[in-house]
Amino acid sequence: MSLHTLISKDSIDTRIRELAIEITRDFEGQELIVLCVLKGAVLFLTDLIRAMDRDLAIDFIQVSSYGSEKKSSGVVTILKEPQLDMHGKGVVIVEDIIDSGMSIREVCRYIESRGAAKVKVASFLDKPAARKYPFVPDYIGFTIEPAFVVGYGLDYAERYRNLPEVAILEE
Ligand code: IMP
Ligand code: MG
Numbered sequence: 206m207s208l209h210t211l212i213s214k215d216s217i218d219t220r221i222r223e224l225a226i227e228i229t230r231d232f233e234g235q236e237l238i239v240l241c242v243l244k245g246a247v248l249f250l251t252d253l254i255r256a257m258d259r260d261l262a263i264d265f266i267q268v269s270s271y272g273s274e275k276k277s278s279g280v281v282t283i284l285k286e287p288q289l290d291m292h293g294k295g296v297v298i299v300e301d302i303i304d305s306g307m308s309i310r311e312v313c314r315y316i317e318s319r320g321a322a323k324v325k326v327a328s329f330l331d332k333p334a335a336r337k338y339p340f341v342p343d344y345i346g347f348t349i350e351p352a353f354v355v356g357y358g359l360d361y362a363e364r365y366r367n368l369p370e371v372a373i374l375e376e
Contacts, residue, residue: 206361211354212347212371220346221249224327225256228297228344235295235323236262240287242312243267244366245301248358249329249346253299264289266298266315268308281311292320297344301358302330304351306338330354330371347371 239257241250243265254263267285296316303309309326316324327344335351355361356368365374 207375208355208365208368208372209375210370211349211352211373212357214369217346217357217370218252221252222256224344224346225253228253228325228327229257229259231325232259232295232297232323236293237295237297238262238264238287238289238291238321240264240266240296240298240316242298242300242308243285245358245360246299246329248366249301249327250299253327262289266312268312281308283311283315287316287319291316293322295323296321296325298324298326300326300328300342302332302354303328303340303342304332304335306336306340309340309342310338329357330359 239250239254239261241247241263254261264287265285266287269282269284298312298316300309313324325343328342329346331342331345331348332351333348352373354371355365355374356371358366360366361374
């Protein structure tokens with residue numbers, strides 16, 4: 206397997222500062238929960254919230270993922286539920302990547318059923334060409350071609366999450 210850098214750490218830092226400003230502005234005057242989809246979005250979450258100059262709460266949700274495969278199993282189950290009361294609040298769901306669109310669709314349905322006043326989705330990466338379930342995120346870090354990528358939280362069989370940049374993983 207070999208790694209080829211796709212998005213540098215500097216580009217990530219710059220883009221996250223822009224997203225933080227945009228999200229802060231869109232949720233002005235409203236209580237905000239930043240909801241991280243485990244585990245891939247952890248690095249995105251921690252950098253994003255540090256760049257947001259406002260009061261906020263964080264929470265976590267985990268859904269079934271790819272396991273150790275590069276392809277989806279086709280079923281989404283909730284492995285860890287969020288703890289905070291979302292009634293009347295603003296929620297921004299923070300995802301690592303949207304591929305087929307199946308996971309984020311289920312997460313959105315679930316969060317909307319918990320009474321949030323406003324729900325938006327921020328995805329660090331978007332692979333629109335791989336979509337099987339139509340979904341357009343409200344905030345996108347970077348739009349990429351449908352290659353398998355790792356780093357900055359994204360894994361292959363739990364490896365490479367700690368790479369500070371995004372790389373294409375090739376056999
Ligand atoms: P979806 O349900 O097909 O949209 O897949 C979303 C989830 O699959 C993401 O949250 C990732 O955990 C994982 N995933 C999709 N594409 C990649 C990739 O290129 N690298 C690493 N994980 C990926
Ligand atoms: Mg994964």
